[in-house]
Amino acid sequence: MFIKEFLQLRRDRVTFAMMIVIPLMQLLLFGYAINTQPTHLPTAILTQENTDVSRAIVAALKNTSYFEIVRTTQSGTEMDHWLRAGSVQFAVEIPAGFERALRRGETPALLVAADATDPVASGTALGALNGVLSSALSGLRGLPDTTSTAAFEIRQHRRYNPAAVTRINIVPGILGTILTMTMLIFTALSVTREIERNTMENLLSMPIRPLEVMLGKIAPYVAVGFAQAALIFVAGFFVFGVPVEGNLILLAALSVLFIIANLSIGYTFSTLARNQLQAIQMSFMFFLPSILLSGFMFPFAGMPVWAQWVGEALPLTHYLRIVRGIMLKGAGMCDLAHPTLMLAGLMLFAMMLAVTRFRRTLD
Incomplete structure (x- = not known):
């Protein structure tokens, strides 16, 4: 009976291939493809000014492993369309007069809209955002100390699933x-x-x-x-x-x-x-x-x-x-x-x- 089963298994090549391929596929997918801490998430920039501060913010987001700048716009409607379509995971809005308010010590606000339909994908990146931007702005002249004081505010808007x-x-x-x-x-x-x-x-x-x-x-x-x-x-x-x-x-x-x-x-x-x-x-x-x-x-x-x-x-x-x-x-x-x-x-x-x-x- 033992020999008969091996002969039958050898004749059924599809079943024999499945016995080998399925474990290898699981090993490959779980070992290489699955990542519970996603990086290089598609991000859009909505900027209303072109200043040293705005360029420093964009450069900081590009240098970090969490965000990947894929689109830039000056239209809020276009940004909303990208979020609804799933083209981007995040949208960072730099309002007009942000650098001027920052140099005056007025604590301006950055708006970060996140597609929170997938809480796992957005949670880690949002948690690291404050430190990334503070470090990026600390080297600019004429700005308050962004590492020790709340020189600016990051307003996070978790869209579509705010309670995660x-x-x-x-x-x-x-x-x-x-x-x-x-x-x-x-x-x-x-x-x-x-x-x-x-x-x-x-x-x-x-x-x-x-x-x-x-x-x-x-x-x-x-x-x-x-x-x-x-x-x-x-x-x-x-x-x-x-x-x-x-x-x-x-x-x-x-x-x-x-x-x-x-x-x-x-x-x-x-x-x-x-x-x-x-x-x-x-x-x-x-x-x-x-x-x-x-x-x-x-x-x-x-x-x-x-x-x-x-x-x-x-x-x-x-x-x-x-x-x-x-x-x-x-x-x-x-x-x-x-x-x-x-x-x-x-x-x-x-x-x-x-x-x-x-x-x-x-x-």
């Missing part, structure tokens, strides 16, 4: 995570189930094209996924008190897009797998990086560049930005154009791959 409540960040993410897991498994078993039940010949003999087969198989699960999403949304709103600031119709439409994308990926796995066990294994291989690299469990901005590139290829990454943007920030379609286009592109790519692969199985 964890469930406000987690519950919208659970919506996407549960949909990813269930939709993948549902459709990953669709074609392999036909093969194991010896009904594949009847399916192939039907006068319909591979595209019609795929659409017919995933269409019922769209309704199932939408019902799941509605249930989680209602529970999040009434049980956990998660606010809903945006348009529910937009959220529903983009949720359907996300559901179809995951169903298409699961259907692709069903055309590749030889049995239901392999289909579930492939689904798990896709679900593991989705939950770790999408920004659901760990800050996306704190991951290395290669991990962010992998995360950008996952539908869950873009859906998390959509659902958090609509529910917590009140974002509109203009703010969510990029994640919506990425999600649609991933869905079309998965559909094309699934149809092409299914045609090969007809030979």
Whole structure:
């Protein structure tokens, strides 16, 4: 029996590969990609003056490992758009007359707006901000001692989650995570189930094209996924008190897009797998990086560049930005154009791959 199991395992190359790849993937992701103290967070500068003090503040933010200046503007409306869209994590506003007030000893204020939908990503950086700016201004002539006295004030505005409540960040993410897991498994078993039940010949003999087969198989699960999403949304709103600031119709439409994308990926796995066990294994291989690299469990901005590139290829990454943007920030379609286009592109790519692969199985 011992020898028989080894021979069977050797014949099932997909299962054997999963036994090796999954531990290596976990080791790689947890060892290199996961970072609970994110650095190089995207930051925008809203400056109303061009002085030595403003330049010193910008230079200090660039030199620290916490902030990365990616955008500069003089418009508060543009800054608000970047925060809603998730293009930046922080926005530092240097008001007009800041240097003059500082030299007169009037204790001027800097406004720092932070996207607090992810408290972990913003908390550490905000805590280090005061020391960074005080050290930067201490070397300028004619200024009061910024290291020993409160020469200026930093007013922190934690937007969208001012109390840093964890469930406000987690519950919208659970919506996407549960949909990813269930939709993948549902459709990953669709074609392999036909093969194991010896009904594949009847399916192939039907006068319909591979595209019609795929659409017919995933269409019922769209309704199932939408019902799941509605249930989680209602529970999040009434049980956990998660606010809903945006348009529910937009959220529903983009949720359907996300559901179809995951169903298409699961259907692709069903055309590749030889049995239901392999289909579930492939689904798990896709679900593991989705939950770790999408920004659901760990800050996306704190991951290395290669991990962010992998995360950008996952539908869950873009859906998390959509659902958090609509529910917590009140974002509109203009703010969510990029994640919506990425999600649609991933869905079309998965559909094309699934149809092409299914045609090969007809030979």
